[in-house]
Amino acid sequence: MGEPHVISALKAKRARIAGEIRQAQDLIAARTKELTTLDAVILMFSPDCDPEMIAPIRPARHGLFFRYRELSRLCVDILRRAKGPMTLDAIVDQVMEAKGLPPDRRLRRHVGDVARAGLLRMARKGLVRRILDQPDQWWEMVR
Numbered sequence: 001m002g003e004p005h006v007i008s009a010l011k012a013k014r015a016r017i018a019g020e021i022r023q024a025q026d027l028i029a030a031r032t033k034e035l036t037t038l039d040a041v042i043l044m045f046s047p048d049c050d051p052e053m054i055a056p057i058r059p060a061r062h063g064l065f066f067r068y069r070e071l072s073r074l075c076v077d078i079l080r081r082a083k084g085p086m087t088l089d090a091i092v093d094q095v096m097e098a099k100g101l102p103p104d105r106r107l108r109r110h111v112g113d114v115a116r117a118g119l120l121r122m123a124r125k126g127l128v129r130r131i132l133d134q135p136d137q138w139w140e141m142v143r
Contacts (some may be wrong), residue, residue: 038051039051065101065107065111066099071111071114071115071118072118072119072121072122074095074098074099075091075095075118075119075128075139076122076127076128078091078094078098079091079128079139079140079141080141084140085138085139085140086138086139086140087137087138087139088112088116088119088137088138088139089112089136091119091139092108092111092115095111096108096111119139127142128140128141128142129142
């Protein structure tokens with residue numbers, strides 16, 4: 001038989017996950033009820049409309065520190081003002097300074113992760129270019 005502390009920890013983990021699932025199911029049930037009500041109202045005003053044909057929109061997540069696309073715009077502005085390629089760390093330093101964010105290590109890592117994701121999206125669109133990836137990421141504007 002397994003160790004009692006291991007079994008206890010596994011049971012606690014299972015209980016936590018089961019609680020999260022139940023909470024998610026309750027949320028789904030509430031949203032489904034709201035959706036059904038909205039569909040009924042749409043059909044009252046437009047009987048020929050098929051609510052199932054309305055495409056869903058993926059909900060957007062917004063951070064606590066930046067407005068929509070603000071971080072990407074800051075990164076582009078910093079790269080435009082730069083005289084050459086910049087490291088991701090240097091970009092993050094300037095972004096945090098521009099926003100007046102405290103020099104917290106966890107916050108800096110978060111801003112760096114979000115900035116990197118934004119720069120990668122812009123690179124796919126051809127706005128910026130990654131010069132080096134190892135040991136540091138270097139970025140520049142595509143001119």
